[in-house]
Amino acid sequence: MTSDPRPTTVMLETVERTEQPRRERLNRERVFRAAVALADEVGIEGLSMRRLADELGVVPMALYKHVDNKDELLAGMVDVVIGEIDPPASGADWKIVVRGRILSARRSLQRHQWASSVIESRTDPTPTLLAYMDSTIGMFLAGGFSADLTHHALHTIGSRVYGFTQEVLNDSQSVDPAAQALVVQRVASVYPHIAEMVNAVDHDRGSVVGRGCDDQFEFEFALDLLLDGLERLRRKEAGSLAAPTADGVRD
Amino acid sequence: MTSDPRPTTVMLETVERTEQPRRERLNRERVFRAAVALADEVGIEGLSMRRLADELGVVPMALYKHVDNKDELLAGMVDVVIGEIDPPASGADWKIVVRGRILSARRSLQRHQWASSVIESRTDPTPTLLAYMDSTIGMFLAGGFSADLTHHALHTIGSRVYGFTQEVLNDSQSVDPAAQALVVQRVASVYPHIAEMVNAVDHDRGSVVGRGCDDQFEFEFALDLLLDGLERLRRKEAGSLAAPTADGVRD
């Protein structure tokens, strides 16, 4: 930053470029960060190798010096997002620790709207993602879950461990409340159950029709239901381990 | 089907084409079905407007007579899959009805591996999908859930309502068990918690390392944990509505 290696002569030669300064040697880290910033700005569908190269002031081929292909670029972008998740709190009850971790993941994901769909689309995990999962699994084991129950817990939590869930019905608001009201009315006759549900939600929020629901509340509601259910299973497991009467299991 | 309108002469003229018979007038339904079949065969990334046209023995532009664009094609494909989900059972306990519906959705989704990712990627729902959701919401309302609690329930179930969940750690098996064992060993030193969990799962299944887990079991495990949690809330809600004394339970 402070020690710019560019000689003044080069500065003068390149001063007419409208793009941001380049010359600074490209590296993987810079490529990934630029890709994240670009996706934040224009969305994941606007992210192309060509456009990213443009943004970095290099020719498209230059990128292939640092990443094998676009897939590797996406993997690196996910790592940047995962890297923004807070490290685990220590000491407290497993439920508090896991809950905090997941809500932190959610905050990271919300800073990068494209991230959930990219995480979904990826097949093999990067070391960064494996480390995140390892640490999360460790929270359950430290909390007294057996390895088996931990495994079930992971499947139960699903993508929530990364801080997102699949939207099942997009009940977000349109900008125009009048148009929205019309839609709701037309929907009501054909889909009466949907209408009843949506009306109740709107009524709760004491607003005009179609304000939509509080996503953060819903996320935490579902998360807590899950964690409570898992806590119940953990206790049951601990109980059956302590008393060797029935089909008790050890280690 | 039985009344083929094609004259024999046309049949003879086109008999040398290696593709399946065309001539049969294209319509939306045929386009969607062909797209589903093609995606089943070659995967969603292999599905292009050009390739689909080829498969149907028409020029790419012909498709645009029946669908506005590729997005509409994908919407139609999702509708085909949703249409394969069994209609709801009637009469029984809400939990049995919802459970059966979701497991039927899961069977549909498994017949079309590409479907979950396409459902995820879609933004606005088709009438078919709205009808599916309306009927699902109806199951909760009929089961005694308030509209509000039904709304929370939907957010809790998430994409499971369509019969899928996001894989969080791909612990599926590689074909080569020796190579798999090597990977696991290398992983063990760096990600001890993952290793511990995977080992426990493998041990349970009484198999060589890396057989992976029983996805159907895990899906049902998580689903039942969710449904049990929701049943608990339903009872609490019913209790607080009926008996104003304590948090007593009815039904």
Add this chain to the structure above:
DNA sequence: ACCTGAACACCGTTCAAGT
């Protein structure tokens, strides 16, 4: 009026020619 070939504006990626 209907159909469709060619073209447009993009992709990710390869490769060989240039320095």
Add this chain to the structure above:
DNA sequence: ACCTGAACACCGTTCAAGT
């Protein structure tokens, strides 16, 4: 040895020319 322009093999979609 390094860098990069041009090209390849695709996309989805537009549009005007052909019948």
